[in-house]
Amino acid sequence: MNKYAPEIATLRMDIEHEVKRKIRTPYDFEFLSGAIWERLHENISPTTLKRLWGYIDGADTTRRTTLCLLAQFLGYADWEAYLASLATRTDIESAAFEGEGVHIDDLQPGDRVEVTWLPNRRCVFRYEGEARFTVVEAEHSKLQVGDTFETAAFLIGQPMYLDNLCHADQPPTADGMSYVAGSKHGLHTVVRLIDA
Structure with a gap:
């Protein structure tokens, strides 16, 4: 899926909310990679996370396996379960455009x-x-x-x-x-x- 898609933007916001911090610096990506490892015993490299957040240039699409792991980090069975949950959420539209x-x-x-x-x-x-x-x-x-x-x-x-x-x-x-x-x-x- 394209990393600029609204669903991925919402996923990034949900992950930042889950770890209670904005993901913006190299240390933040190391922290998030470690948090994913601690919770799931699965590895997503800081470099992959940097690409997904747009911190560094890279592929415009994100592999399904990466999206599944991030969805599991949030407590969903897989990426499809996360997508299904978006349809019933009422906070997405306002959260996606939160801020001035x-x-x-x-x-x-x-x-x-x-x-x-x-x-x-x-x-x-x-x-x-x-x-x-x-x-x-x-x-x-x-x-x-x-x-x-x-x-x-x-x-x-x-x-x-x-x-x-x-x-x-x-x-x-x-x-x-x-x-x-x-x-x-x-x-x-x-x-x-x-x-x-």
Whole structure:
């Protein structure tokens, strides 16, 4: 399953809630790997966990065996049992977008959103509708003016996950790339810009 899927984002939040800490630093991934070993006597390497959390680059998909172990860590029989439980939970929608930020439901086409993240990155995006954005300003970022992407929300303290990223200086492709910004510390600020 794609590691940017909402079900996996919820899984990450549930695991952080279970261990009562945000998983953000190399030590946190070592800690979580050890906690999984203590509870299940199964090994998931810190590197695999870092990829799943977007801390380091790697495969965009996660193996079912890894997802099953993480679901078992939370007390479920397997990944499918965890997925089945999501259908009956009422906290998911609000938990998935917990925290300050901007969600696409709050935007109209033409609205602009400014985001910053460490060390000194700043971008302004224009909402085009249908979850699509265009980069209109970019400072110290791999994103460039004219790039387009899709996302559902920009949340302070959370990584910025962009899907179907198409660079302005490259021919469009059927499927753009996925991109994560602020994977270690999340977004620093998120501001909806109001025209004077």
